Amino acid sequence: MRKRTREFGTLSELNITPLLDLAFVLLIIFMITAPLLGNKADLIIPTSTANRESLPPDRVHVVTLAQDGSIDVNGDPTNRESLPDVLSALAATDPGIAVVIQADHRLSVQPVVEVMDALAAVNITKVALVTKPSTD
Template identity: 40%
Template sequence: MKRFSQRMSARGFAELNVTPMLDFAFTLLVIFLITTPLLESGIDVSLPQAAANRRPPNPHSVQTVTVTRAGGLFWNREPITIAQLPGRVAEALRLHPDLAVAVRADKDLRYQELVSVFDTLQAGGVPQVALVHAEEAAGLPPATP
């Protein structure tokens, strides 16, 4: 009888009961499913609506403004100053009323310098301004010749 009880106890340890582990896993899953939508709606923000059939701008009407880390400014590939930017904007708007400006700024640029460029473009009446990020930059010409 003693041998039988030893075999049973050894066999009992060999089996792993996974039911409590599955209960715990499913409980965590339910908690995450309930709390995830609450995390997204936790901040009250009115998001703008995008036009569903908005056309991309004419490639000939897109100009590039590049701002380097040192604060250098380029209109397409030509170096300019911030004082020359309004004149360039006015000339480009005269040629292309549907002007779009893609702003390429170095990630280490001081925020105030970028704001100055955006203020100048807005004051010049540019209807579309976009800030280019790394994935979009692949198709644009380099900042300096």
């Protein structure tokens, strides 16, 4: 009669292969989904119920900002120092004018902000920026 000691003995080796498989699958899932979560932005798009009445073209003036820093108002060249005077003369002739700003896409934001500050200083409140869809 032999005793079966092996039958009730403790298990000395644990098979960790399924555990490693699970860990690697979870790692791959997190590596794939992590970059997608970083680009998420919660945006609340504003809406308006204001009446959008269009102005006649003779009441719309264009300020053009070129890449070299030159400024044109309705095609007439001007500089940054005389821009408030030109804009105030336009506002004096017709207080309800609108101004469209056309800026080169390679410009920084600061020159556009300076033009908008000059418009606000002479109480021109109808301002728009010209954009176009990307051709890429």
